[in-house]
Amino acid sequence: MRQPTDRAALMTKRVFISANARLNVRGALRPRRIAGFSVLFAAAVLCAEQSRADPWQHAVTSRFTAEYETNPTLSATGQNGVRRALFEPGYTLAKADGVNEWRARLALLIARSSDTALSLNREDPTVSFSWRRQRDTGEFSLSARYDETATRTAEAGMLGPVAVDGTRASRDFSATWSQVLSERSTLAADGTYTGISYKGGTYVDYTTRSGGLRLTYDWSESMAPFLHVSYSDQTPSGGGVTSRRNGAAVGSSLRVSERLDCTVQAGKSRESGGSSNSQYAATARYAGQRNRLTLSADRQTSPSGLGGFVTANQARAEWSHELSERSTTGVNMSWRKNRSVTDETSRILDAWLQHDLDAIWVIRASFQHRTREISGLSASSNLAGLSLVYTRSNF
16 A cells, blocks of 8 residues: 655655755855755654654645846946846645644745846755644644845845845744633734845844734624734844844724725834834735735834844735636735835836646746835836746645
8 A cells, every 4th residue: 555655755855855956056055054954854754754644745846937127236327137047946745634734845946147247146945844733722833944035135125126136045933822811812922033144245144033922802703902012133143232122012903894804003113222113004905706905004124134123114005816717817016115224215016917727837927117216316127027837736
């Protein structure tokens, strides 16, 4: 009789060995990184070999993309375009036995550019592992993640578009816990440790610790007010002054109808230096038979590679529509203005069309327009891409 878990474990080992071979090309990964990957996936393989009764679910994905960008550096003085070819293989291993849920993933982004002065060739890995245990009165989870990505992509959401291309490596370890206190109240806690390092550019490596407590009370079937307190800090690597921030907010989740729900909150945060900022967040989600719409606005304070925290106002809109059983289209828009580094505003408009060729192959066309305004100067860039996506699971 065939043992699914044996097969899943064997495939995990084969994919891991193949991925390591690719990662070692041109010295992309140092031995300590490979050792870290080995520890995470050895845990997944060990669990697969020791659990004979419940099979593991596994999936293989591959994305092939060709794209052209007119102004990747968002330069206001001159535009130079670049062509890129991307290959993104990935493997996911997951299991749920009713009480415990395990999930492990290994992925790699391989990018080749027509002009490495504008956009570097890349081999960026992502490895993650998570475990969640559910109980009648709550749940507990642990997760770990390592990933590398282009500095321009990683920091664009934090500091506005970044002109100098480089690499940001992130290591995250987090835990969450929740406990039902009564029929209507729930207490939840979370904590995260993150280490950030950069290669290229003028950013400073740093570590952050963050945590929070959230008390929720189910006032009715349609309203659940909550109180949230949080703490975060940032310490530059190699020594330096640690920046600390404390915050408190009150809010509520609202269920307007079966298709529409909202969340609103407002509060204050204070930095160790004594400065304080008002914080707010509002989100509305609509789910129709063929349409999905999400609107959100917030003031976000985040640690940055420039030192300390960055505060920004931002708004987003995401809309998708099912054209047919096999075709979907959508538009995403975002606006962001930094308030504590430079007077900088960025806007992104992203439109896409996806068609399922069959149960395994998907084709996706996308177009993105970005604008950046800083110190009275304005720049824009257009990006057009075509992707072919392969997904195979439980084979």
